Amino acid sequence: MSGTTGRKSERLLNLLIMLLVQRHFVSKDRIREILYPGMSDDAFEKMFERDKEELRSLGVPIEVGSIDAYFDDEPGYRVRPDELSLPDIALTPDEAAVIGLATRVWQHARLADATTEAVRKLAAFGVEVDESALDIAEPRLSAEEPSFDVFWEATQERTPVEFEYRRSGATRTTTRHLQPWGVVRYSGRWYVVGLDTDRGQERVFRLSRVQGEARRAGAPGSYDVPPGTDVRATAMRLAPPPPAGETVVLVRRDAGGPLRRDAVAVETDVAGPDRRTAWDRVRLARSGSEVAEQLLGYGADVYVESPDEVRTIVIERLRAVVGRDS
C-alpha cells in the first residue's frame, strides 16, 4: 500500500472520528484547521467534498446542520453513533449458523463479497458459529446475466435504465426505457419488472435478452415504486401465460420419458404410423408452438395426432430441413 493511500485513509478515519466523538455539529472551519491544514480554499473544498462522499459510500451517515441558530449560513457536520453502528443484533448460535451458510449461496462475485462483508460485521458481535446441527442443504443463487448488476443497483437506487432488448425470436433489438421496480428470479432466470416509460405501462423483461450494456439514464431516486407493488406477482401477471389446450401424440414404446411424466393420460399399445415398435398414445395438457418444438426434438419417436396447429408446425419445419437438403 502506498504512502499516499495510507495518508488518505488516516484523513478519512480521523474525519470520521472527529465527527463521531463530538456531541454537536463541527464547523467546517474547525475541520479544515485540524485535518486539511495549509490548503488553498479550492483544494480544501474539493478534497473535503470527496472525503465526505467516500465516507458516505461506506455507509457513514454524515449529517449537515447549522451550528448557530442565528447564523444558518455556517454549516456544521456530525455523525451520530446510533446511526453509524449496527444495532445490537443478539443472534443465537443457530441463527448465526444459518447466517454463516448465507455466505455460500451467491454464485455472483460482488454479491458473495457483500454477503461475506455483512457476515463479518455481524461476527463482530462475537457469536460462535456451529453449522453441523442444521437440517438444511445449501442452495446456490447464480446471476450470470451481464446486465444483472446494473438492474440490481438501479432497482435499489431507483435510477431509470436504458437498454437494448431483443424479444424472443426477433432479429432486431429495440431501445427500451424502464424505471425498474424489482428483480425477480423465476425458473432459474432473472427478470426485471418496472414501468416502461416509452409505453407508459408496466412491463417485464428477461435479463438474458438484454443486449450489451444496460445504462443508467437518470438520477437516483428519480421515481417511486407504486406503493404496495409485489414484484413477483407483477412478473407472474405480465409473463406470457402458458399455452392452454391439449396435444395428443403417439410415442414409441420406451421413448419419450419426459412426455410420459407430464402426461394427462397414457394409452398403451395403440395403432401407430409404423410397425417397427409398439406405440402409446400420450395426452399433454398444453399446446402451441413451444410444445411443437419440444416434440420435434424426439424425431421419429413421436407422431403428432392433434391439434392441426401443432401437427402443421412439426410437418412444415421438418419439410424445411429436408427440402433444403434435397
Next chain:
Amino acid sequence: MSTQPAGAKDQVARLLTLVPFLHARGKVRLEDAAAALGVPAEQVLADLKVLLMCGLPGGYPDDLIDVDLDALEEPEGDGVIRVTNADYLARPLRLSPTEATAIIVALRALRGSAGDDTREVVDRALAKLEAAAAHGSGAHQIDPGEIPGGADLVRLEADLRRASGARRQVRLRYYVPSRDELSERVVDPRGIVTAHGSTYLDAWCHSADAPRLFRLDRVEAAHVLESEIVSDPEPPRDLTDTGLFPRSPETTLATLELDPAARWVVEYYPVEDVRPRRGGRLEVDLVIANERWLQRLLLRLAPHARVIAPAAYAESYAAAAREALDLYG
C-alpha cells in the same frame, strides 16, 4: 475470496470491521484476523499502522489510537493484535444497502431448502436482519424465487455430498436425455460441481467404466449404499475453465449456423465461440460429447439451425428429419 482491495476507501472499510471484531473477540492473532477479513497478513499490518495515526482531534499523544506493533513485528512478539484507545469504533458499521439486500436474499433462498426446524431458525435470523436493515435495504424488491427443483433437489445434493465425503457408492436412477431413457447404475461419487447454472455430480460410473457428470435435476432417485467406492478417490473436476464438455478424444467440435429464432442456444449451452453473421444469424462452435444430443437439439430447432461442420452431422440431421417426416406419409 474477495478481490484484492485497493485504495483508501477499502482500507477504511476494513479497519471499521477489524476494530469491532477485535473488540468482541479479545485476543486475535494477526493471521487469524487476516483470514477472517480475507486479506493477507501484511495488509492487516499496513491497515493497523494507519490506525496508529488516528484518534481524537486534540492532537495529544494520548488522543491517538494505540497498536502494539512490537507484538506483531518483533521476533519475540506473540502475534496478538492489541488495539487500545479506540472504544468509539468498537461497534460495527450498519450494513450497506447492498450488503443488507445480498444477505437477506441469500437467506430467503436458504429458507426454501430448510427442514421445518431450521426454517424456523432462518425466519428468526431474517426477522432480526430485516429489522436491523430497516433503512435503505431494497431486499423486498429482489426476489430469488424458488430454487429450481425445490427442497428435494437441494436435499439430493446434500446426500450426494455426504456420500462423496464418506466415499460410499451410490445407486442412481438417471434420465439420459440423449437416449431418452431411464438408466440404473452404480457410481463412485467424487463431488458436486456447478457450471452454467446447473449442478452436477461428478462420479466414476461403473456402467460406463469412465468418469461421468450427472445433472442433478435428471436424477430420479439416489440411494447411498453401504459399500465403499472401489475406484481411486479423486477430487471432482473443476468445470469453470474447461466447460462441461472438455475437449478430449471423445468430443467433437461442431459448427452451427443459427437463425435469430435459434439464438437462445448460446444462452443455454456452453459455446466455445460465437461469430455474428448477416441478418442476425450467429455462427457458433459447440463441443459435442454425444452426437445424439446434438441431433435432438437440431431437430428441436428445425429448420433454424444448420450444421456447417462436420459434414457427417449435417447428413445424419437431414436423415433424422426425413425419417420423422416419413411418419406423416
